[in-house]
Amino acid sequence: MQFEEKPVSSKTVFEGHLIDVEVQQVRTPQGNIAQREIVHHAPAVALLAITADDQMILEKQWRSPIAKTTLEIPAGKVDSRDEDSAKHAAIRELNEETRYQADQLKKLSSFYTSVGCMDEYMTLYLATGLRPVDKELPQDQDEQLVLQTVTLDQALAMIDSGEIEDAKTVMAIYYWQGMKKNGQ
Structure with a gap:
């Protein structure tokens, strides 16, 4: 079974002292587009x-x-x-x-x-x-x-x-x- 999602687009929406926040649009293994909000720490x-x-x-x-x-x-x-x-x-x-x-x-x-x-x-x-x-x-x-x-x-x-x-x-x-x- 395939699990990996493929990023379609990515944008950093916040850069802070402790964290950065990235919003990604991804293609799921089933072909759907989904949004992922990722906190980088x-x-x-x-x-x-x-x-x-x-x-x-x-x-x-x-x-x-x-x-x-x-x-x-x-x-x-x-x-x-x-x-x-x-x-x-x-x-x-x-x-x-x-x-x-x-x-x-x-x-x-x-x-x-x-x-x-x-x-x-x-x-x-x-x-x-x-x-x-x-x-x-x-x-x-x-x-x-x-x-x-x-x-x-x-x-x-x-x-x-x-x-x-x-x-x-x-x-x-x-x-x-x-x-x-x-x-x-």
Whole structure:
């Protein structure tokens, strides 16, 4: 069965600081013409940061697209400071957002965040052996973050209660639960 759609036309309708939006007219495998609205986003990283006392670091922050405060793991985009290195971005974001550095940084997974409309590709890292940074990097001017730590049981309960709804954070928590079940 053929799945690939062929672009007939394409127009960038928005260029922003964080995203660009493209509207495509495509021909489907059945020969129909359809419109696709595509959000182009820089690659991103996220961190399952586990403290020495076996708690994960969460960030409370305002998210305008959903008009509410969320609890999320540290994350950010790969940008020009990182020379296309997701690992460098993870180290930088951990410093900027939590003021920690990790003795061990392990890639857990990479994934698309919302394939129905966006090309953002995120890499999830496990950060352990956390200690305060030697030199603090500047924080993003548009972010206001409050850190908190929670145990795995607390994090799972927060998913169940709807207090944690962010997909990358839910995924990281379930990954952490799987690590525990496997004795890691």
